[in-house]
Amino acid sequence: MTIPFKSERIHHVAYRCKDAKTTVEWYERVMGFTYTNAFAEDYVPSTGAYDPYMHIFLDCGGGNVLAFFELPNQPEMGRDTQTPEWVQHLAFKVADFDMLKAAKSHIEAEGVDVLGPTYHGIFRSIYFFDPNGHRLELACDIGTDDQYAELKSVAPIMLEEWDRTKKAPKHADWLHIEPGGE
Known part of the structure; x- marks a missing residue:
């Protein structure tokens, strides 16, 4: 099968947030991400529907961007209760095990509960939740x-x-x- 295009990388991954400002501040303080830009619209460009939103973008490093939508006119955000909490998560790579341990200490010092490090054979990781309830993972490769x-x-x-x-x-x-x- 011939596919007529090739993806270069993920442009951005978007999730919902409870509060855009709190989310930006948390990701800058806890994760060290850089807030790069935002769009605020009253009408959704792809559908034309009236649904005011703030769309924020954070640089995670390596050309990777994590984005969030704050949707004040929508019902309170929840999670997929049919899927266990541990399944849906975002994993970010760190350089090595020493950096993973340093990250754990920093994140815990910010008042965030951290699980791990967990051994996965070819990588080790830690797990925690952002202020929106999204599970995050930091992982370092250790495989040969x-x-x-x-x-x-x-x-x-x-x-x-x-x-x-x-x-x-x-x-x-x-x-x-x-x-x-x-």
Whole structure:
């Protein structure tokens, strides 16, 4: 199959927020993101519907942008109660495990509860929530080239088995055994 285009990167990912100003301040203070720009409209450009909004954009680094919409005329925001909290999240990469530990200390000092670090075989991560209830993850890669190659080679087999059984297929045994752990 030939696709007539190629994506260069994610332009931005957009979520809803409870309060645009609080969200900008939190992401600058806690995450170190840079507030770059905003759009405020009374009418939605893509639909023409009257629905005043503030659309804010934060630079996450590496050309990645996280955006939020504040929608004051919509019902109070909630979450998908049919999906566990841990499923829907945004994960941001940090350089290494030392930086991940430093991030955890900083975020906790800002009064945010942090879970982890959690071991995932090829990366370690921490988890926490932003003031809008969105789950965030910071992760650092720790895998070797051989481990990434092994996981890539078994990925099609795992997907086919999952598709047939809807149960976790066997994969690399080393993936859940933390070095120095049991």
